[in-house]
Amino acid sequence: VTDTDKRMFEMNNTGTLPVLLALAVILLTSILFVILKFCRNSKRVPAQTVPEDVVLLHHCGQGPHAPSLSPFILKLETFLRVTQTPYQIIRDYKMGPKGKVPWIEYSGTNMCDSQLCMEYLKIKLNLDLDDHLSVKEKAISTAFQRMVDEHTYWVMVHWRWDFDREKICFKQANWGSLALTVSAYLQRRAAWTQGVGRHNKEELLEIVRKDFSALSDFLGTKH
DSSP: OOHHHHHHHHHHHHTHHHHHHHHHHHHHHHHHHHHHHHHHHTTOOOOOOOOTTSEEEEOSOOOSSSSOSOHHHHHHHHHHHHTTOOEEEEOOOOOOTTSOSSEEEETTEEEESHHHHHHHHHHHTTOOTTTTSOHHHHHHHHHHHHHIIIIIHHHHHHIIIIIOOSOHHHHHTTOOHHHHHHHHHHHHHHHHHHSGGGSOHHHHHHHHHHHHHHHHHHHTTOO
């Protein structure tokens, strides 16, 4: 047994080694955040002048087969299209007020979080897509929205960053190896913290099947 082995054994017994490992993880995470922020800053585009009644939709790039790889960007942009709200896309890779994308600028106000953006625009523009629903139907709608946003989404994150080894959609969207590496680390860490990231592949498939079945059963033959 070498002196180094003895020192490592003593550090582990006294609790020093776990502390050092934790500090190393924190340092690595900080470095990755700086790298990711630098990558985003390098892709920003100059601010544009637009009419006051136009919503500026900020997000982080286009997908190969859809307007975005982010379901929340798709959600918010679909809302703008369905309500025929004038909007302009700003692909500047800039994080919103809460460090999230998508986010919007409208009438001098910055709003973050897709759902909060929608609620804000409903009030400002007097929009109500649910005026034909009963109180019970609105309650069910809210429950499904929460399920998809706060649960099914994380299933997708875990699958996308842990089990999809090829990352074809990202490569088709011209993601570089550095962006993939940094994002994979951050997203896996987030999914693990949330809880869904602790499930294996078979458990994950069963969970998402139940989510989709619930949506399908409720939709039925509705338009």
